[in-house]
Amino acid sequence: xxxxxxxxxxxxxxxxxxxxxxxxxxxxxxxxxxxxxxxxxxxxxxxxxxxxxxxxxxxxxxxxxxxxxxxxxxxxxxxxxxxxxxxxxxxxxxxxxxxxxxxxxxxxxxxxxxxxxxxxxxxxxxxxxxxxxxxxxxxxxxxxxxxxxxxxxxxxxxxxxxxxxxxxxxxxxxxxxxxxxxxxxxxxxxxxxxxxxxxxxxxxxxxxxxxxxxxxxxxxxxxxxxxxxxxxxxxxxxxxxxxxxxxxxxxxxxxxxxxxxxxxxxxxxxxxxxxxxxxxxxxxxxxxxxxxxxxxxxxxxxxxxxxxxxxxxxxxxxxxxxxxxxxxxxxxxxxxxxxxxxxxxxxxxxxxxxxx
Numbered sequence: 299x300x301x302x303x304x305x306x307x308x309x310x311x312x313x314x315x316x317x318x319x320x321x322x323x324x325x326x327x328x329x330x331x332x333x334x335x336x337x338x339x340x341x342x343x344x345x346x347x348x349x350x351x352x353x354x355x356x357x358x359x360x361x362x363x364x365x366x367x368x369x370x371x372x373x374x375x376x377x378x379x380x381x382x383x384x385x386x387x388x389x390x391x392x393x394x395x396x397x398x399x400x401x402x403x404x405x406x407x408x409x410x411x412x413x414x415x416x417x418x419x420x421x422x423x424x425x426x427x428x429x430x431x432x433x434x435x436x437x438x439x440x441x442x443x444x445x446x447x448x449x450x451x452x453x454x455x456x457x458x459x460x461x462x463x464x465x466x467x468x469x470x471x472x473x474x475x476x477x478x479x480x481x482x483x484x485x486x487x488x489x490x491x492x493x494x495x496x497x498x499x500x501x502x503x504x505x506x507x508x509x510x511x512x513x514x515x516x517x518x519x520x521x522x523x524x525x526x527x528x529x530x531x532x533x534x535x536x537x538x539x540x541x542x543x544x545x546x547x548x549x550x551x552x553x554x555x556x557x558x559x560x561x562x563x564x565x566x567x568x569x570x571x572x573x574x575x576x577x578x579x580x581x582x583x584x585x586x587x588x589x590x591x592x593x594x595x596x597x598x599x600x601x602x603x604x605x606x607x608x609x610x611x612x613x614x615x616x617x618x619x620x621x622x623x624x625x626x627x628x629x630x631x632x633x634x635x636x637x638x639x640x641x642x643x644x645x646x647x648x649x650x651x652x653x654x
Contacts, residue, residue, distance in 0.1 A: 317381060317382050317384075318382065320378075320381055320382075321378035321379070321381050321382045322378070324374060324377060324378045324381065325374050325375065325378050328370070328371075328374035328377075329371070329374070332367055332370055332371065336366075336367070336370065337363065337367070340359060340360075340363050340366070341359075341360065341363070343359055344356045344357075344359040344360045347359060353422060354422070357412070357415060357416070357419075357422055358412050361408070361411045361412045361414075361415045362408040362411065362412060364408075364411060365404045365405070365407045365408035365411060366404075366408065368404055368407075369400075369401060369404040372400055372401075372404070376388065376397060395455050395456055398455055399452045399455050399456070402448065402451055402452055402455065403448065403452065406444055406445075406447070406448035406451070409444050410441060410444050410445070410448075413437050413440050413441045413444065414441065416437055417437045417438065417441070420437070438518070496544050496546060497514050497544065497546050497548075498514065499514050499515065499516065499517065500513065500514060500548070501513070501514050501546055501547075501548040501549075502514075502546075502547040502548045503524070503544055503545060503546055503547060503548075504544075504545045504547055505539070505542045505543065505544060505545070506542050506543030506544070506545065507542065510524060510526075510532070510534055510539075511526060511527055512524040512525050512526035512527055512532070513525045515531065520535065520536065521533040521534055521535050521536060522534050522536060522539060547615070548615070550615045551613075551615060552588060552611045552612065552613060552614070552615075553611065553612045553614060553615060553617075553620040554609070554610075554611050554612075555608075555609070555610055555611070555612060555620065555623070555624050555627070556607070556608065556609045557608050557624075557628075558605050558606065558607060558608065559605070559606040559608065559631060559635075559642060560600075560603045560604070560605055560606075560642060560643050560644065560645045561573075561596075561603060561604050561605075561606055561640060561641070561642060561643070562602065562603055562641040562642065562643045563600075563601075563602055563603055563604060564641055565639075565640050565641055569638045569639070569640060570596065570604070570606075570640070572638060573634055573635070573638050573640050574594050574595060574596065574606060575594075576634050576638075577594050577608070577630065577631055577634060578592055578594040580627075580630045580634075581594065581608075581610050581627055581630075584623060584626060584627065586612050586613055586614065586619065586623045587610050587611065587612060587613070587623065587627075588610065588611040588612070588613055591609070591610065591611055592609075592610045593607060593608070593609040593610070594606065594607070594608050594609075595607055600645070602643065603643045603645065605645075608627070608631070610627070612624075
C-alpha cells in the first residue's frame, strides 16, 4: 500500500502503531478544541458585535464559521497525515495545489454562505431605504459571481488554459445568446428595475394598460412576483414591466374621484346652475377633500340630457377612506337633487336613475 503512493510522496515511510495513535489523537484533540473553544469564541464575538450595533459584522462572523470549521478540520487531517507518513505535506509540491484549492474553496464558500443568509434575511442588510428592492436582486447576482470567480481561481491554480476556455465560452455564448435572447431581455429588464427603482417590495403598482394590478412580493433576475388584488400571485417577466408605464400607487398622497350625473333637459337652467354651485360648495366643506381642485360643471350636452362632471381629490391614499368620501358626496348630490327637484336620467336606458 505504502509503495503505491511513493509516486506522490517519494520519501514516505511506513507508519508505526504509535504514529497511528498520535495522528488519531491530534484529530480528536483538534475537534474538541474547535467544538469547545473556537466555536464559543466566534459566537461570543458575533454577540458582542451585535450588542455594539454592528449587526452586519455579527451576521458575517456567524455565517463564516461553518467554512472556518471545515478548513480547520481539513488542516487537522493534513497535519495528522503528515505525522503519519513523516512528511510535511504542506510543502509537498504535488499536494500543494490540491491543498491550496481546498482552502480557496472554503474561502469562497464562506462568502457564498454570507450572501445566502442575506438573501433569506434581506432586512438584516443595512443598505438604506432602497434595500427591499436592491438587496435580493444584487445578492442573487453576487452568488453567481462568487461561484464563477471561485471556479476560475481554482482552475488557475491547476494551470488550466483559461484563454482557450474563455474563447470557447465566448463563441458558445454568442450562439446561446440568440437562443435565450428572451431570457436575457428579462434579466436586463430586472437590472433596469433595480437601477431605476420604480417600486420596492411591498409597493402597490399598476401597469398603464391595467392588466397588472397588485403588490410587489419579490424581485428576481428574470421576473417579479406580484400578489394581485384577488389574492392570487403572478410572475411577471421583467421585460414586460420595463416596456410599460408603471403607476406606483403606494406613492400617492391624494386620490382623484371623478363621476358624472346625467340631468334631464326638463330641468331649468337656473336650477341646474344653482345645483352645480351648491354641490361645489359642499364638496369644498368636506374635511377630507382638497380645496385647490374642485370641478363641478356641465361638460356635455345631449338631445335629452346634459352631463355634469364632478371631480375632486381626497387627501388620502387609503381606498376605504376614499370610497367613504365618495359616498358622502354622492349622498349630498342626491339630497340637493331632491331639494331642487333635479331629474336625473340614465344615459343608456333613458330612465330616471343614478349613473357614474
